[in-house]
Amino acid sequence: MRKFIDSCFDRNLPAIPSPNLTLDQRLSLCRQYGDFSLAYSTAVQPDLNYFGDENGYIAYATKMGHVFALGDPVASRKSKADYIAQFIAQAGRPCFVQVHSATAAALTSHGYSINQMGKDSALSLQNHSFKGKRNETLRYSERWLYKNGYSIHECRDGELGPELSKISDDWRAGRIVRRREMRFLNRPFCLSLKPGMRRFVLLSPHSKPIALLDFDPLFRDGEGIGYTAAFKRKIQGTTAHAEIGLTKYAADRFRQEGSEIMTLGLSPLAGVKKSEFPENVVWRYLYQRAFLSPLVNRRVFNVQGQAAFKRRFHGNEVSARCGPSCEVEKNIGSPSVNTRSSPMTKRPIEVITSVERRRRWSQEDKERLVAACFEPDAVLSEIARAAGIHVSQLFRWRKELCQIEEPKTETASTLVPVILSEAAPPATPIPSGPPAPSQSRRKRSDVTIELGRGRRIRVDSDIDTEALGRILDVVLERR
Structure with a gap:
């Protein structure tokens, strides 16, 4: 039904010529020009369409009568502006999502408003260090895992297939959207590794896989320059130190191998400020309000929690931008001119990257965190930060589980x-005659x-x- 509705709206879209690029051709272009976070995903993600030729391409998808371009063009720097201009002419004012400054500058020449939509965190591996007080929580998570018998293993393609499938299924069972994997900004998870991908798995003290972290490669001029985080999955109830430990382990491994950069991916709506390009102030206001909204963070997607997790690594934050089409801007008050008609031109649309419900802590999780509080040299504030909770929550759990009662005040x-x-001495008979002065008093x-x-x-x-x-x-x- 969903696909049928989309197809009805997409009938009014202009015919966009497709080069029919094969996967090998896209991967070849990615190895030359894929130096940004979404480059590899544009090459391997299923159900995407492509505009371009054997020298470069733009990945896009259609939804409800609109065209959405994913990321920057995968092409040489000199030709990117040409691909953008040709694609706009063919697609009829498409919307560009998660682009960087060079693409944004090219879009402004075509009358686009460019808004910030979040931050992309990047670690310059050869210069980045996990030493110092600001990285204390990262080192604590790593020590905690090793101290409690956990280990990290890099998987080859096809290794631990059934166990990893169980991890993914269990992770999806805790999401709001369970029936299908999210697409577009996030591609569906796949057990098989595409060429160049890396996978790290966290093993429990009993050598059971309980969490995984996949990375896509980054390329420049045919050489690998680094990796970007692609998938994070874990069994429900797994320790909160798992994601931090896996990420730090991967960063240390990539640095030892001589990689230049590791990116942590997009933090949606985080750090949205006034754009250096012409922008739509209404979009900026909506993004900022959505990031601060308790309803969005609890019921839709925990954008604040995701941004806080990535800030722990103190990487360089690069603004990711979006350029809405004229029809989308018109619905929120932009004075842009509508250049084509569509059933959706009088209705606002919403782009949802992915969804996640509020974290629900199991009794086992609470007991594990409370037990960590009683270890020697344990710092409650660090344990709370590593778990992504406020320290007052940890105090409340400790009080509940340990049944700590306040001392009752006396009235x-x-x-x-x-x-x-001393007991009173037994009575003695009084002697006859006048009593002696020293025996006139009884014992005190x-x-x-x-x-x-x-x-x-x-x-x-x-x-x-x-x-x-x-x-x-x-x-x-x-x-």
Whole structure:
């Protein structure tokens, strides 16, 4: 039904010539010009269309009567502007998604408004270091994994197939969208590795695969220059240190191999500011509000959590931009002119990258985090940051699981124990005759009153009870 509805809207789209590039041809172009995060995905993602020729291409998809170009053109720097101009002429003002500054500059010459849509984090591996206080949480996660018997293994293509399939299925079972993999900005997960991809797997203390992290290669002039994070999957209930440990391990491995760069991918809506290009202020306002919205972060996609995770690695943040088509801008107040008619020109559209529901912590997760709090030299704030929660949440779980009760305050009506320090001596017969002066008094007996908290009062056993009551009132009021 979904495909049928899309096809009905797409009937009004202009015919865009397709070069029928094969996968090998696209991968060959990617090895020459694929130096940005989405380059490899544009070459291997299924159900994409292509515009261009054997010297370069633009990947795009159609949705609800609109054309969406994915990323920058995969072509030489000199020819990118030409491919953009030809594609705009053929596609009738398409929308460009997740492009960088060179493509954005070319689009402005065609009357596009360019808005920031998030940040892409990149680590310059030869200059980046995980030393220092700011990377303390990353090192803590790595130490925690190794200390508790976890290990990281790089998989070859076809290795651990059933186990990795189970990880992916379990991960998808916890998503809002369970029936199908997300597409376009994210391509569907595949067990088989495409040429040049890398995969790292986290093994439990029992050598069971519980999490994986896949990377796409980055190329320039036929040489590999680095990698970009493509897929993260893990069994529900896996420790929060898994993603950090896998990412740091991969970065260290790539650095040892001589790679130049590792990118962590897009943080949608993060750090959206005024663009250096002509922009639509309404789009900017909507992006900023969506990033701060509790409803979006809890029910749609945790954009704040994803941005916080990538900021932990302190990479260089590069703005990713989008250029909406004229029809899309018209619906949100842009004065741009509509150059073609479509059933969707009077309705706003929404581009959703992926969705994820609010993290629900299992009892096992809570117990694992609370147990980490009682380890020697454990720092609660670091444990909370590594798990992506506030430290107050960790305190609350510790109180619930350990049944820590607040000390009850004593009231004036509290009963206090009374201890006789020495029993009264038995009565002795009174001798006849005048008593001796030294035997005119009976032996003294003391009473010790325990007030709690290490306090006690010792009084004579024959003290006036009213006086004792006034003393106790004063002492208890001053506690």
